[in-house]
Amino acid sequence: MCGIVGIVGTTPVNQTLYDGLTVLQHRGQDAAGIITIDNNTFSLRKDNGLVKDVFHTRHMKRLQGDMGIGHVRYPTAGSSSSAEAQPFYVNSPFGIALAHNGNLTNAEALKEDLFKTAKRHVNTTSDSEVLLNILAHELAKPNKLELSPEDVFTAVTTVNCKVVGGYASIAMIIGHGMIAFRDANGIRPLVFGKRETEQGIEYMFASESVALDACGFSFIRDVAPGEAIFVSNDGQLHSQQCANNAAYSPCIFEFVYFARPDSTIDKISVYAARVNMGTKLGEKVKREWADKEIDVVIPIPETSCDIALEMANVLELPYRQGFVKNRYIGRTFIMPGQEMRKKSVRRKLNAIAQEFKGKNVLLVDDSIVRGTTSAQIVEMAREAGAKNVYFASAAPEIRFPNVYGVDMPSAQELIAHGREVEDINASIGADGLIYQSLPDLISAVSKENPEITNFETSVFDGNYVTGDIDQAYLNRIDALRNDAAKSDRASAMSSGLELHNQDASE
Numbered sequence: 001m002c003g004i005v006g007i008v009g010t011t012p013v014n015q016t017l018y019d020g021l022t023v024l025q026h027r028g029q030d031a032a033g034i035i036t037i038d039n040n041t042f043s044l045r046k047d048n049g050l051v052k053d054v055f056h057t058r059h060m061k062r063l064q065g066d067m068g069i070g071h072v073r074y075p076t077a078g079s080s081s082s083a084e085a086q087p088f089y090v091n092s093p094f095g096i097a098l099a100h101n102g103n104l105t106n107a108e109a110l111k112e113d114l115f116k117t118a119k120r121h122v123n124t125t126s127d128s129e130v131l132l133n134i135l136a137h138e139l140a141k142p143n144k145l146e147l148s149p150e151d152v153f154t155a156v157t158t159v160n161c162k163v164v165g166g167y168a169s170i171a172m173i174i175g176h177g178m179i180a181f182r183d184a185n186g187i188r189p190l191v192f193g194k195r196e197t198e199q200g201i202e203y204m205f206a207s208e209s210v211a212l213d214a215c216g217f218s219f220i221r222d223v224a225p226g227e228a229i230f231v232s233n234d235g236q237l238h239s240q241q242c243a244n245n246a247a248y249s250p251c252i253f254e255f256v257y258f259a260r261p262d263s264t265i266d267k268i269s270v271y272a273a274r275v276n277m278g279t280k281l282g283e284k285v286k287r288e289w290a291d292k293e294i295d296v297v298i299p300i301p302e303t304s305c306d307i308a309l310e311m312a313n314v315l316e317l318p319y320r321q322g323f324v325k326n327r328y329i330g331r332t333f334i335m336p337g338q339e340m341r342k343k344s345v346r347r348k349l350n351a352i353a354q355e356f357k358g359k360n361v362l363l364v365d366d367s368i369v370r371g372t373t374s375a376q377i378v379e380m381a382r383e384a385g386a387k388n389v390y391f392a393s394a395a396p397e398i399r400f401p402n403v404y405g406v407d408m409p410s411a412q413e414l415i416a417h418g419r420e421v422e423d424i425n426a427s428i429g430a431d432g433l434i435y436q437s438l439p440d441l442i443s444a445v446s447k448e449n450p451e452i453t454n455f456e457t458s459v460f461d462g463n464y465v466t467g468d469i470d471q472a473y474l475n476r477i478d479a480l481r482n483d484a485a486k487s488d489r490a491s492a493m494s495s496g497l498e499l500h501n502q503d504a505s506e
């Protein structure tokens with residue numbers, strides 16, 4: 001679930017892009033990149049690592065220009081190599097750079113087609129480099145030195161016809177401007193805002209509204225599903241619907257886990273949606289667990305805190321932050337590799353014994369995916385002296401892989417795959433486990449914007465909104481991206497040289 005930002009400014013944008021990426025760091029911890037345009041020339045810095053580690057003063061000084069885009073990456077296709085960090089660049093036509101959040105489901109076929117019909121070579125295994133080349137190929141078609149906004153929209157319309165999957169993207173074309181576009185289902189979020197300066201209006205695009213807030217831009221609106229917005233070099237904003245049958249189906253997992261609570265996505269406050277999840281789940285616990293004695297509600301930091309607090313209110317029970325989070329360890333779910341994820345839970349969370357000793361505790365998490373967190377946390381609660389450990393998940397059972405930009409490629413790795421609640425409860429070692437129902441989750445989120453009635457919920461129900469996913473596709477993704485396959489690839493890669501091979505002294 002990467003984070004993307006783009007600014008068409010009137011003064012240098014390097015620092016604001018950096019600040020925007022820092023605020024979106026929760027969407028991707030693996031790699032970061034910024035590309036700017038100055039004097040018809042791109043300057044690019046990208047590498048593996050957190051924003052604060054990738055950009056040193058010497059890089060920032062070189063990222064000159066009043067227009068630029070940035071990316072924080074959580075790899076969900078291809079490899080974790082620095083060569084696949086974003087933004088990507090292609091030299092023809094004009095010079096184009098692109099940052100992408102999401103996953104294309106037909107990247108393989110598109111890559112082959114690009115080679116056969118356009119003689120374009122894609123050097124990495126990244127689906128985002130494919131998307132860039134498709135866009136570039138379409139932008140070359142008018143065969144003009146100067147593209148009009150209509151030419152740009154025609155190109156995006158064809159891209160939308162060819163490309164399937166989830167994509168929120170920001171691209172820059174040298175000499176022309178910046179385009180932001182979102183897939184026809186609006187699976188991945190994208191917003192834009194503006195800031196008035198003495199030199200004129202500056203525009204900013206970002207994955208989440210929180211990046212606009214932090215950078216002093218005022219929110220204008222979400223980019224609509226299938227819409228493209230083009231800000232030309234002279235600062236004029238143009239927009240057009242570029243997809244047939246565009247309709248909202250945003251990814252519900254953004255509201256459960258990915259997005260920051262202080263963001264608003266598609267007119268839905270993430271915080272309010274999580275509070276509603278707490279209300280619904282609290283009511284379910286009240287209904288179904290009337291026989292259980294619970295002394296205290298304890299969240300599993302960080303994402304579940306708002307949910308657990310509201311559950312405690314509904315259940316009229318004390319809320320206690322019984323786990324302390326090490327603020328220097330990132331999110332475990334988006335770490336690459338199960339070994340690292342497993343080790344990080346105990347490094348990240350530690351129990352305060354007096355909140356557990358002799359008590360019946362209700363632990364609350366936003367979701368249980370592989371069960372890495374829940375199994376260890378239950379154990380920690382017991383070690384801290386809890387009498388009974390009950391567990392509640394604000395998201396329903398996650399049983400199906402995600403193909404739109406959340407790295408859950410293998411059904412076998414999901415703790416709820418092919419299992420019922422009793423069995424999952426036994427495997428995390430709790431004394432009771434309760435899940436939110438899917439209708440309750442949907443109503444918790446859509447309550448904040450009743451105009452959105454459809455969400456991308458495939459991880460819970462196996463219905464893939466793009467309609468192109470069958471078992472053969474899921475088997476292929478599983479073989480390519482399960483944990484063992486990824487770690488084999490990572491070790492094979494560590495000895496090789498790639499096209500993008502910056503060393504630390506750069």
Ligand SMILES: O=P(O)(O)OC[C@H]1O[C@H](OP(=O)(O)OP(=O)(O)O)[C@H](O)[C@@H]1O
Pocket residue numbers: 257300301302303304330331332333334365366367368369370371372373374
């Ligand atoms: O069942 P699992 O595979 O462990 O995945 C689910 C857990 O991972 C996430 O936490 P994470 O540590 O990534 O981030 P957070 O601090 O925002 O809660 C999520 O909030 C759950 O706690």
Ligand SMILES: NC(=O)CC[C@H](N)C(=O)O
Pocket residue numbers: 001002003073074075076077078084100101102103104126127128405406
């Ligand atoms: N999570 C994402 O949005 C990732 C974008 C792209 N598929 C990549 O792997 O780089």
Ligand SMILES: [Mg+2]
Pocket residue numbers: 300301302303304365366373
């Ligand atoms: Mg968590």
